[in-house]
Amino acid sequence: MTIEKTEKKRIPLKEGLFDIEKGRLTGSKCPQCGQYFFPKRHVCLNCFHRDLEDVDLSTRGKIDTYTISRMVLPGSVMKEAPYGIALVLLPEGAIVQTVLTDCDVESISIGMEVELVIRKVEEDEEGNEVMAYFFRPVKGGSS
Amino acid sequence: MREVAIVGVGLHKFGRFPEKNIEELGRVAILNALDDAGASPGVIQAAFTGHVLQGTGAGLRVVNEVIQTGLLIDVTEKACASSSTALRHACWAIQLGLFDVALVVGFEKMQRGLLGAVTDPSAVTYDQLAGIRIMPGVYALQAMKYMHQYGARPEHFAHVSVKSHRNATMNPYAQYQKALTLEEVLNSRMIADPITLYQCSPTTDGASAAVVCAREKAHHFRGKPIIIAGYASGTPPYTPAGGGDLAEGMVESIARQAFKMAGLGPEDIDVTQVHDAFTPGEVFSIEALDYCPRGEGACFIWEGKADINGEKPVNTDGGLVSRGHPIGATGLAQIAEIVWQLRGEAGPRQVPRDPRAGLCHNVGLGGCNITILKK
Numbered sequence: 480m481t482i483e484k485t486e487k488k489r490i491p492l493k494e495g496l497f498d499i500e501k502g503r504l505t506g507s508k509c510p511q512c513g514q515y516f517f518p519k520r521h522v523c524l525n526c527f528h529r530d531l532e533d534v535d536l537s538t539r540g541k542i543d544t545y546t547i548s549r550m551v552l553p554g555s556v557m558k559e560a561p562y563g564i565a566l567v568l569l570p571e572g573a574i575v576q577t578v579l580t581d582c583d584v585e586s587i588s589i590g591m592e593v594e595l596v597i598r599k600v601e602e603d604e605e606g607n608e609v610m611a612y613f614f615r616p617v618k619g620g621s622s
Numbered sequence: 623m624r625e626v627a628i629v630g631v632g633l634h635k636f637g638r639f640p641e642k643n644i645e646e647l648g649r650v651a652i653l654n655a656l657d658d659a660g661a662s663p664g665v666i667q668a669a670f671t672g673h674v675l676q677g678t679g680a681g682l683r684v685v686n687e688v689i690q691t692g693l694l695i696d697v698t699e700k701a702c703a704s705s706s707t708a709l710r711h712a713c714w715a716i717q718l719g720l721f722d723v724a725l726v727v728g729f730e731k732m733q734r735g736l737l738g739a740v741t742d743p744s745a746v747t748y749d750q751l752a753g754i755r756i757m758p759g760v761y762a763l764q765a766m767k768y769m770h771q772y773g774a775r776p777e778h779f780a781h782v783s784v785k786s787h788r789n790a791t792m793n794p795y796a797q798y799q800k801a802l803t804l805e806e807v808l809n810s811r812m813i814a815d816p817i818t819l820y821q822c823s824p825t826t827d828g829a830s831a832a833v834v835c836a837r838e839k840a841h842h843f844r845g846k847p848i849i850i851a852g853y854a855s856g857t858p859p860y861t862p863a864g865g866g867d868l869a870e871g872m873v874e875s876i877a878r879q880a881f882k883m884a885g886l887g888p889e890d891i892d893v894t895q896v897h898d899a900f901t902p903g904e905v906f907s908i909e910a911l912d913y914c915p916r917g918e919g920a921c922f923i924w925e926g927k928a929d930i931n932g933e934k935p936v937n938t939d940g941g942l943v944s945r946g947h948p949i950g951a952t953g954l955a956q957i958a959e960i961v962w963q964l965r966g967e968a969g970p971r972q973v974p975r976d977p978r979a980g981l982c983h984n985v986g987l988g989g990c991n992i993t994i995l996k997k
Contacts, residue, residue, distance in 0.1 A: 493748035514862060518748075524860035544770070546762035548753070549812040554746070557753030564754055564814070566763060572862055576754050589770045600752075611752050 492556065492600060492611040495519065499610050502597055503535035506573050515571035536575075538595040539617065540567040543574065547584045556600040556611060563587045567614050581615035592620030625837040626713045627847035628995070630659025631958035636797045636828035636946035639731075644676050647829040648684030648729040651951075655725070655831035656688070660844030666833070667721040668694040670712040672704030672728045673950035684729055684829075699950075702899065703986025704728060705830060706953025706993060710853055712834050722836045728955070729829035730948035758822060758900050762814035765902035769816065771917065774905075776816040778920035780807040782901035783821045783943055785923065789930060790940025792971035795955075797826050797946030821901040826946030830954035832961075848961045851979065852884030852994040873910035873983065873990055880992040884979075888912040891994070892977030893963045894934065895956035897985040898941040904928075907983050908936060935973045938963060953991065956982040960995050 489499050496518050497504045506517040511528035517536060522529055545565035551557055563579030565587070579587060580596060593614040600611045632654025634647045656663060666689055671681035681697035700707040705728025712724040749755035768774055784804050790796035802820055810819040833843070840847035856879075858872045881887055888911055896907040905919040913934050914922040922928060928936035939945045939959040942952060960980035962968045979996040 492751050496748055525862060544763045544767035546759060546766055547812075547815040548756050548759070549814060550756070552750065552753050552756050555751055555753035562753070564756070564759055564763070576749060578753055589767065 487606055487608050489599070489608045489610050490603070492609050497597055497612050498535065499597060501535060502595070503538060504575065504595060504612060506534050506536040506571070507531035508534045515569070515573040517569075517573040517575050536573060537569045537571060540569040540575065540593060540614070542566070542587065542589055542591045542593060543568045544589055545579065545587050547587070556609075565593070565614065567593055575614070577612065577614045579615060580613040586616070592617040623717050624719070626716050626834055626850045627837045627840040628832050628834050628850065628957065628961055629840050629843035629845065629847050630655045630657070630661060630833035631954075631961045632656070632658055632831045633795045633955055633958055634829040635795050636826050636948060636951075636955070638797075639827045642827070644673070644680060644729050644731050644829070645683055645687045647731065647827060648727055648831075649687040651729070651829035651831040652685070652688045652725065652727060655833050658845070659833040661723070661833050663689045664691060665723050666691075666693060666725045667723050668696070668712070668715060669725040669727060670696050670698065670708040670715075671726070672698045672700070672706075672708035672953065673730055674699055674701055674704055675730065675732065676950070680729075681727070684727060685725070689725070700989060701986035702897070702947070702949045703953055703984045703989055703991050704950045706957070706982065706984040706991040707855070707986075709832065709834070709954060709957060709993065710855060710991060713850055713853060716834065716836050722839050724834050726832045726834060726954060727829065728831075728951035728953060730950035731827045732825040732948060756814055758814040758817045761900035761902045762817050764906065765816055768902065768905070768920075772920070774920040777804060777808060778924050779816055779821060779901045779905065780804055780818065781924050782898065782904045783807045785929060786898065786937055786941040786944040789938050789971055790944035792969065793939045793945060796940045796944055797824060798940070798944045817900050817902070821943065823899045823942035823947035826948040828946060828948035828951045828955070830951040830958055832954055832957060846965055846997065848964050848995050848997065850993065851886065851996040852880040852882070853992065854879035854883065855989065855991045857989040873907060873992075874912070876990050876992050877911050880994050884994040884996065886979055886994060886996070890979050891934070891981045892975065893938060893960060893973045893980040894936045894983070895939065895941070895959055895981070896936055896983040897952075898937060898943050899947060899985070901943060903985070904936060904941065908934070911981065911983065930971055930973055938968065938971050938973060949986075953982070953984040956984055957993065957995070964995060964997050
């Protein structure tokens with residue numbers, strides 16, 4: 480996991496999903512049954528307990544499945560295709576949908592080890608750096 | 623509980639009609655359904671409509687094109703499963719004894735391009751902003767996992783589109799009435815692996831309608847009534863760490879409920895319409911309906927078993943991929959096709975062997991409606 484150093488104020492693409500300073504995704508843990516969720520939520524879907532705890536999630540996981548988007552979605556920060564999209568299974572059991580970065584799309588495979596990276600995707604009108612999360616293959620990881 | 627019969631169905635042709643408004647699309651479908659039933663508009667006691675993107679009051683405007691008797695007009699939005707949901711609401715109301723005769727209508731006019739493009743900044747999700755949520759994405763993610771688990775190949779999914787387009791050449795209501803070869807489907811532009819352009823349902827304008835009534839009233843209408851034998855609905859259950867199989871369990875469970883209500887099993891279904899917004903959808907749904915074991919659906923279709931003359935005909939009208947997918951109208955278009963097939967009125971695409979029962983599987987934003995019809 481790395482955070483790329485920048486000078487300007489860094490803001491998330493959308494609030495509540497990750498902590499830029501910590502460089503971690505923020506999920507929820509149910510104090511009653513131990514289930515983890517991403518993104519965070521208020522009520523446990525497993526046991527209906529309320530008041531789930533915010534937790535920093537693992538920064539590494541494995542690709543459960545993936546596809547390669549050959550086109551861009553208008554209005555999204557992904558301006559060029561192709562790029563990988565994956566469901567990443569974290570060790571806690573939470574699933575994270577993500578864009579894959581720093582990899583040749585043809586090298587992506589199910590079971591591949593990937594790690595979180597939070598990086599700038601654009602600048603807003605005030606010059607703030609807008610940050611998003613991605614996953615990328617772990618160097619030397621199993622694939 | 624009293625039974626409900628479908629006594630008339632009608633469509634407006636599916637396609638792109640920039641010059642027509644939804645009132646016209648809906649009016650044509652409604653009049654076709656009324657004429658099919660031999661029913662005067664005045665006998666309709668309530669109307670149940672389904673649409674997604676047509677704005678405030680659209681259900682009222684469409685029904686008022688033909689009927690303005692002061693009747694109840696309800697509107698349902700359940701994404702791509704809106705009009706099959708409206709049909710179920712009509713069943714509930716008739717079975718409760720609130721009405722004897724009702725009209726069900728589905729209609730939609732769609733913009734071209736990808737569904738889910740970012741339009742309203744306040745409603746936009748991270749998945750959309752970050753480029754994660756592309757519409758074929760869920761089907762593509764499941765298809766990639768399916769290929770990994772079961773050894774299926776991209777041509778298996780492409781073949782679903784070949785079959786659909788072949789069937790649609792025999793359907794005058796279909797948006798695309800042109801056959802495609804496997805090479806043409808495989809070589810069309812890749813959208814999200816393994817799904818190519820010709821494996822995606824198009825954006826479509828169209829409308830669909832049905833006249834339904836309590837079975838004991840069916841003799842007032844022309845022709846042989848088709849009975850709504852079973853129906854069930856639901857949404858994907860939460861399963862820990864199950865994100866890769868977004869639909870796993872849901873369709874199986876809903877199908878079981880619908881079969882139980884109908885007193886029928888998968889082996890009794892002679893003709894089927896499933897929700898193939900993208901071609902892998904047909905493979906996954908026939909497995910979930912237990913027409914074949916899990917992992918064998920791709921080969922089942924590849925081998926011709928889901929062809930019109932196969933042992934289990936599926937998407938005889940071309941499915942969403944070829945008939946077209948005007949999201950609010952799709953569910954009832956599936957119903958109309960099954961009605962025509964069970965009556966033996968499907969023309970060149972008629973399934974052989976005098977079909978007795980048929981099934982529709984319609985999915986909308988995660989939820990699913992299954993409706994079983996019989997003679």
